[in-house]
Amino acid sequence: MRTLEVNDLRTYFKTREGEVRAVDGVSFALDEGKTLGIVGESGCGKSVTVLSIMGLVLPPGRVVSGSAHFQGRDLLTLKGRQLEDVRGRDIGMIFQDPMTSLNPTLTIGTQITEALRRHLGMTREQARKRAIELLQEARIPNAAKRLDDYPHRYSGGMRQRVMIAIAISCNPKLLIADEPTTALDVTVQAGVLDLLHELRDLHGMSMIIITHDMGVVAETADDIVVMYAGQIVEQATAYDLFDRPEHPYTEALLAALPQIEGEGIRHGRLVSIPGRPPDLIAPPPACRFAPRCRYAGEDDCAVVPPQLREIRPGHWVRSAHPACERAAETVGAR
Amino acid sequence: MAADPRDEFEATLDRTAEGREREAGAALQRASLRRDAFYRFIKNRGAVFAAVAFVVLLGYVIVAPWVSPADPYAIDFSKAYLSPSWDHPFGTDEFGRDLFVRTALGGRLSIAIGFAGTIAIMIIGILYGAIAGFAGGWIDNGSMRFLDALYGLPYLPFAIIVLAIFGTVSFWAMVVALTVASWFTTARVMRGQIISLKENDYVRAARALGARWHRILFRHLLPNTLGVIIIFVFLELPGVVLGEAFLSFIGLGVNPPKASWGTLAQDGYTSYQAHPYIIIIPSLAIAWLILSAFFVADGLRDALDPRTKET
Numbered sequence: 001m002r003t004l005e006v007n008d009l010r011t012y013f014k015t016r017e018g019e020v021r022a023v024d025g026v027s028f029a030l031d032e033g034k035t036l037g038i039v040g041e042s043g044c045g046k047s048v049t050v051l052s053i054m055g056l057v058l059p060p061g062r063v064v065s066g067s068a069h070f071q072g073r074d075l076l077t078l079k080g081r082q083l084e085d086v087r088g089r090d091i092g093m094i095f096q097d098p099m100t101s102l103n104p105t106l107t108i109g110t111q112i113t114e115a116l117r118r119h120l121g122m123t124r125e126q127a128r129k130r131a132i133e134l135l136q137e138a139r140i141p142n143a144a145k146r147l148d149d150y151p152h153r154y155s156g157g158m159r160q161r162v163m164i165a166i167a168i169s170c171n172p173k174l175l176i177a178d179e180p181t182t183a184l185d186v187t188v189q190a191g192v193l194d195l196l197h198e199l200r201d202l203h204g205m206s207m208i209i210i211t212h213d214m215g216v217v218a219e220t221a222d223d224i225v226v227m228y229a230g231q232i233v234e235q236a237t238a239y240d241l242f243d244r245p246e247h248p249y250t251e252a253l254l255a256a257l258p259q260i261e262g263e264g265i266r267h268g269r270l271v272s273i274p275g276r277p278p279d280l281i282a283p284p285p286a287c288r289f290a291p292r293c294r295y296a297g298e299d300d301c302a303v304v305p306p307q308l309r310e311i312r313p314g315h316w317v318r319s320a321h322p323a324c325e326r327a328a329e330t331v332g333a334r
Numbered sequence: 335m336a337a338d339p340r341d342e343f344e345a346t347l348d349r350t351a352e353g354r355e356r357e358a359g360a361a362l363q364r365a366s367l368r369r370d371a372f373y374r375f376i377k378n379r380g381a382v383f384a385a386v387a388f389v390v391l392l393g394y395v396i397v398a399p400w401v402s403p404a405d406p407y408a409i410d411f412s413k414a415y416l417s418p419s420w421d422h423p424f425g426t427d428e429f430g431r432d433l434f435v436r437t438a439l440g441g442r443l444s445i446a447i448g449f450a451g452t453i454a455i456m457i458i459g460i461l462y463g464a465i466a467g468f469a470g471g472w473i474d475n476g477s478m479r480f481l482d483a484l485y486g487l488p489y490l491p492f493a494i495i496v497l498a499i500f501g502t503v504s505f506w507a508m509v510v511a512l513t514v515a516s517w518f519t520t521a522r523v524m525r526g527q528i529i530s531l532k533e534n535d536y537v538r539a540a541r542a543l544g545a546r547w548h549r550i551l552f553r554h555l556l557p558n559t560l561g562v563i564i565i566f567v568f569l570e571l572p573g574v575v576l577g578e579a580f581l582s583f584i585g586l587g588v589n590p591p592k593a594s595w596g597t598l599a600q601d602g603y604t605s606y607q608a609h610p611y612i613i614i615i616p617s618l619a620i621a622w623l624i625l626s627a628f629f630v631a632d633g634l635r636d637a638l639d640p641r642t643k644e645t
Contacts, residue, residue, distance in 0.1 A: 103554050104536075118545065118549075
């Protein structure tokens with residue numbers, strides 16, 4: 001069963017300098033109970049992709065084309081009120097910064113019960129009871145007492161747990177986590193990820209997890225989408241992607257990971273990708289990664305736009321020279 | 335009349351809005367802001383003194399008519415124009431009425447009009463500004479240009495015309511007259527506040543929960559402007575009281591035998607050479623109220639701006 005199917009999503013932002021193509025033709029599908037990881041560097045359009053699906057893109061941003069089928073309906077064509085009914089009830093969302101995502105003037109309890117009362121029509125008492133259960137599920141100690149506290153009495157990690165509790169409060173089919181651990185201490189990150197994992201299995205949710213941390217997706221995702229400059233450049237199962245990355249960008253991303261043990265251990269400086277992400281108002285005409293790609297120039301990839309093609313079952317890549325096709329000449333180069 | 339402190343206040347608001355954007359993770363600071371603000375206010379001696387003065391004045395206005403044996407409406411020409419004494423601390427007027435009680439009663443009326451007018455200004459200004467700022471786009475643009483046009487209209491003629499339309503000068507006529515052209519600044523400031531607040535992550539989080547616009551505006555955004563609203567109450571109140579006094583003084587006040595500070599001052603105007611206390615006392619009361627309210631507003635403004643140096 002498909003939970004979500006996104007097709008050719010395009011979201012552009014009108015600015016004075018021109019139209020920024022933040023998301024430019026993104027398609028992916030998510031099966032029930034699975035987790036999809038979307039990775040990419042800052043500004044590659046991963047957040048805008050999910051915000052578009054949720055209908056949360058604000059002017060000057062605009063969803064130009066595409067569809068996002070969820071439970072038999074195209075979310076992108078829903079009117080405001082219908083979309084509001086879906087948000088929070090069928091799709092829960094967690095944001096990056098737990099320090100600013102909770103309203104400082106409302107108690108935690110008020111903020112958790114908000115969706116319960118809005119979507120499930122619970123009374124104050126029912127919602128309160130459920131909120132305590134949710135906080136316990138999110139492993140907030142002493143939940144009943146802490147319900148009436150204001151957010152400033154919670155630590156960052158606890159606030160993110162509260163955000164998770166809010167997001168799952170109505171038992172959504174889909175949970176979207178937009179960089180859920182980026183703003184947290186490393187020590188807290190693992191706990192939050194575990195919690196997400198556990199709750200996903202417990203409630204049978206599908207999950208989209210957005211991150212620029214390869215470690216996070218390696219741990220949680222079944223499938224991974226790598227985005228670059230508003231486009232998907234590679235798409236595969238997590239195992240296959242880490243085992244045999246095909247796109248030069250993905251390879252570079254993985255090479256840039258610090259390794260502290262194992263055969264790949266390196267000494268000295270961390271590897272980085274030369275150059276900067278392209279300007280999305282006037283992106284490179286063909287392959288958007290070409291200016292930074294170490295293999296560009298070998299063929300016409302800077303002139304003819306490469307298409308997303310299935311290089312082996314379930315593994316898609318948008319590049320003129322995926323690793324498996326250039327294996328011979330580059331062995332020993334790395 | 336009260337233009338200066340308000341402009342200055344708007345400038346401070348702009349500064350704090352900027353600062354707020356700059357300080358990442360300022361939520362924590364803002365959450366405990368209320369308590370910090372209270373301590374900062376307590377430390378500001380001038381503001382505390384003004385607050386006490388304000389409360390003392392309110393106390394006099396409320397309590398004096400209860401405890402004083404004098405009848406504020408009893409006409410007794412044998413006691414006309416008595417200078418202040420133990421029996422009549424503020425003296426008596428041309429009809430022999432005790433001014434100690436009449437000043438308190440006048441104060442009740444003036445301050446009641448002041449508060450009613452301020453509340454009306456707040457409600458209209460906050461709703462107008464908040465909705466404009468929250469909606470954004472052409473609604474915001476249109477309503478702000480409309481406000482700009484209204485800004486050009488002078489305040490007192492407006493009030494006088496309204497009173498003329500009502501015919502008789504009743505309490506509510508006075509409130510309407512003083513409100514109708516005074517809510518513009520509040521609306522502007524609220525708009526600015528809402529615009530800077532609506533960029534917050536928790537607004538997006540609330541949207542992601544399916545919250546409707548009115549819930550986001552009234553439940554999530556307006557409580558965050560409470561500090562500003564409190565300050566504005568103390569900035570608008572003196573303006574309304576002064577406006578009422580002015581209208582009364584030029585003969586558009588409440589009808590006798592009722593009195594407000596403005597009409598009392600006008601009574602004294604005719605005999606200010608022989609009996610100066612009749613005009614001085616209500617004038618002092620007005621000045622007392624206005625000054626204390628301004629100082630309280632000033633103290634609140636400093637207290638609620640987290641970047642003021644502790645003094």
